[in-house]
Each structure stands twice: as structure tokens, then as C-alpha cells.
Amino acid sequence: MELATNQRTNDVVVEALGLTKRFGGFVAIDAVDFEVRRGEVLGVLGPNGAGKSTTMRMIYQVTPPTAGTLRIFGLDTGRDARRIKAKLGVVPQIDNLDEDLSVRDNLRIQGRYHGLPPRLARERADELLAFADLQDKAKAEVRALSGGMKRRLTLARGLMADPELVILDEPTTGLDPQVRLALWDKMDELGKRGATLLMSTHYMDEAERLCDRLLIMDRGRIVASGTPRGLIRGALAPFVVEARLVAGDDRPFRRLAERAGAELVRAGERVSLFVDDGRAALTQLLDDGVDPERTFVRPSNLEDLFLRLTGRGLSEGPSGPVRGG
């Protein structure tokens, strides 16, 4: 019996049951259950305002839950905050590096915050400067770094304590494409070393590429969970015929959906028709008079899944499309 309990504690790094966070009358997290298992890369996918950051802040002990249980490494959130934080590496959404210190000293002081002896902090700082390709910038001021370098330094800082769990809150939001790719490589490297990663993102390509398992969040709730492929296969037909409508006329799509028993999702002027045979569906639609320049076939993906689950796209906010931030 005791063995079974220990086994469970060892395999499950984070366990949330009925986890709830309210800010005044606003329910940010609505009684969610989930777990993070040792060695996995777990992604939390959802649009802005879904509750991803709040969930992560509760795990790294800077936001107290309103209700529910949250156990991390088998320890109680709040009461054991210092012991929990000792084993965590946090990469926040916004770079909050210490601009008064050099690149290397940012890492060294992080080691000291974690109680590492000075020598170990120095050694690990140098290792992580190499990992983040920042050796040449060791003595530079943080201000002088590019956006991508800052992000890599923030990632390196999160690894200073040799954490059992690394939490990355939208690690690549706002980065240039090539900088994102470089960061993905670093995260792949961490995953291959067996680190446990919990990351949030609103990019489905990032989620598909990096994560072993996903939680899909919307308005404070987990609406689906599973492996990226499994989620798509389990809920959607393999292909999507997608079109931008002409003057809102979706009749050809409705007709085909009815005939083939296929699912039709409409979001504004965009329709998606989920089908088993993409080529056949496209042919029938073209025969029915749809505009070939506005219609195409592609494999179904996480974006479709999200759209189907919530009726909105990943880049849209909780109440319709939002611009920016």
C-alpha cells in the first residue's frame, strides 16, 4: 500500500483536483483536474485569457488558489511553498531579468537565491551560458542583448537550480520565427535529457512539435486532453476542406455535409468541413459551384480541434477576436 503511494508520488509531479481561482467575481480557473507526469512535456494550449498563466502562477506559488487541491512533488501548495519552489525552474512570459547585473551575474544570483554554494553557482552559470549560446555575452549588460538572447538567458536562468520541473509560460510569444526555432531546439534538448516540462502556448504548431501531451484550455476550463495526434484523431475526421465564403453563402457546404454526414464548422466567413476523403469532397464542392481559389484541403490540426471545441480560434480572445497582446 505504502509502496503504491510512493510510486504515485514519484510519477506524478503536479496533481490538481478541483483547482479554482477567482479574482473578485471573475472565475479565472474553474475547478480543473489535471496532472503532470515525470519526464513528460505537457503543453497547455489555449487563447489569451484561457487561464494558462494563472494555472502556472499557482504552481510556482505566486498566486494562491481560491479552492481545490494542488500538490506539487507531493507537497502542499502554500504551506510548503519554499520547498516546492526549490525544485522548480520558472521561465515567465515576460523577461524579468535583472538589468542592473551582467548576463553571467543574472545566473549566479539566481543560483544564490536557490541557496547554491558560490562555487557551484559559478560553475552552473558557465555551463548554462554555453547551453544558451551566450558565452560571448557573459559580461555584457542585459540591456545590450537582443530579444532572442534575453529569452535564452531567461530559459537558462530557469535551469540554474537543476529543477525537477521546468515551467515555461508562453516561451516563444512575440519572437521572430528563426528565434522561435532556436528556442525550440533548446527545449527539445531539455526534453531529450528527460526533464519534465510544463509549457503554455497559443501556437498550435509549437504544441504539436514539442509536447508529448496537451491540455486544451478555454475560459478557465480544460476542454480536452491527450496526445496531439490522439486528440485530433479522436475528435476529428483526418481532412478539412476549408473555404472563405462569398457573401456568406455556405449552401454548397451544407449540402455536402448533409449528404456525407460530415461535420461543418462555421466561424464568421470561414467554414471548415471535416471529411474522411479530402479529394472526393473537394471535387464534389467544385462541381457544386464553389470558388476554387477560395477553397482548399489540408490535414486536420489542433486549431480545428480548438475551433470545434469552443467555436472560436486560438488567436481570438474569450469574447471574440482580439488584436495584439
Add this chain to the structure above:
Amino acid sequence: MHAPSIGAIVLRNLWVYRDRWYYGLLPNFFEPVFYLLGMGVGLGFYVSSGGAFGGDYLAFISPGLVAAAAMNGASFETTYNVFVKLHFGKIYDATIATPVGIEDVTIGEAAWAVIRAVIYGGIFLLVTLMFGTEASWRLVPAVAAIALVGYAFAALGLAFTSVVPTIDLFSYYFTLFLTPSFLFSDIFFPVAERFPPVLVTFAQVTPLYRSVQLVRGVVQGDFATVPVDVAYLVIFGSALLTFAVWRMRARIVR
């Protein structure tokens, strides 16, 4: 509260200071020189020739100016500097995601401000030696007194910083609180001999007044009010530091 974490916060500030201390050194040194020259040697001639202060105005004002220097050192650290770290750099958000707690951050900043107050007030004290303060064993407890003054004003500064919504409001703190404190805390004249009793009572319960009495008492070897002054500054500082920790937590932890 966790001593190694508080130490790490102090260490962080020490590293920043280590790279920049020489910028502050000349102003630190010359500020007391100018004050003692202007107020002590210059103005003091006319004041002293009138017969007050046993003919030595410079000796009267020196300890009070040392206390004020400690006040200023602690105040700048815990107001502008902490506010910038809190709101613009947001570095405490990163710090409290480590085992360091918000109480460690707040107490660590207070501890660092005490060190700054000792550096600032200590340099001032050394300069007064050049102007004729006797070098004696009493300079050792004087440094402890400076640290206590630093503690009280670090706590007060942090308490203010933990509640102000915008950096502009620090001018209220400096101009409407620290400046009158500086002028009416017995540094330049005995308040009790010049002001109506109500104002005197008011002045006597302000932290700088008690600080001036403490440093002057210790430097001049008159320990009559020292127990009261020490008790006042310890209680005042500890109460406000507790308040500051509470408010900082409310600000950062949501």
C-alpha cells in the same frame, strides 16, 4: 523568513553597488564637507559669537547631520530604488519564483538600506573628525546608532513604497516629510526653546528627532535619552517593516 534568502537579496545589491560605488563616493564625501563648512564654519561663527552652544555651533550640528545623512541613505534605497525594481524592472516577480519569499525580499532590502545608511552616515562621521570632533571610543557605538537610524528610515521608506501607486508621489515623502524633519528635528537649533509646546511635542515624536538625540547623545557622551531613543527606533522600525511586508505581499501576490 529565511536568513540565507535575505542574505542573497543583500548580496544582489552588493554586486550592483560593487560595480558603481565610486560614482557615489565623491558626492558622499563632499556633501558633509559643504554642510560643515557652510553651516558650521560659516554660519556657526555668527551663531557662536552670540554666546549660544558654548561657542561651538559646529559641534552642535555635526551629530544631527550624521543622523540626517543616514536617513537620506536609507530613504533613497528604499523609495526610488525599490520602486523601480518593483514596478519597472519587475525583478521581484522573478525573485519570488525562487525559494526566496516576499518577506525575504522586503527584509533583505531593509538590510541593504541599513548598510547604505552606515556607509553614508559613516563617511559623514569621519568627515566631522576633520572638522574637530574628538576621535574617541564613542565613535564605535555611534556607528551602531547610525545603523539603527538607517533601520527606522528603511522601514518607513519601504512602508511608503509599498503603498504608493506612482513614483511621482515620492516628492510628497521627501519634500513634505523628510525636509521638515531635517529642519525641525533639533539638528540646527533646540526646537524646545523656539517653538510652541504643541509643535515641540509633535517634533519630538518624529523618527529623525529621536535619531538626532541618539547620535548626539552617543557622540557627546550624554546617554540620558539613549534608552528611549533606541526603544523608539526599534519599535518604530519593526512595526513599519511588518506593515511593509504585508503590503508588498498584497501587491505582488495576487
